[in-house]
Amino acid sequence: MALPPCHSFFQFFVNEKYEISLQLYQRSGDLFLGVPFNIASYSLLLLMVAQVTGLKPAEFIHTIGDTHIYSNHLEQVKIQLQREPKKLPKVTLNPDIKNIFDFRFEDISLENYEHHDPIKGKVAV
Secondary structure, eight states: OOSOOSEEEEEEEEOTTSEEEEEEEESOEETTTTHHHHHHHHHHHHHHHHHHHTOEEEEEEEEESSEEOOGGGHHHHHHHHHSOOOOOOEEEEOTTOOSGGGOOGGGEEEESOOOOOOOOOOOOO
16 A cells, blocks of 8 residues: 555445435545545445435535645645636436445446546645
């Protein structure tokens, strides 16, 4: 393992309207490289669990103990902060999937995904 996992655990909550939320607890978060990936992957997990349980996805809640920007990423973060945000894409899952372990890459589609040019950064640790 190159780096110890920063995300510690997650939990689901179902409210009285049959909506499901996911809260991620993370001990540490590299705001430039790691956190965006964590947000995307756990949000996708929420959508997948909602589908196979027949619940409506509600919200993703992210709690981070030590959120940081490494000094070797400061210039990249400045570039990122100057960019105009794009519209969020739509995630569509294969509606035939009823078991969480049956999802495959091809069962997930991202529609209307717009992006800026990549900003490269080296893992700091």
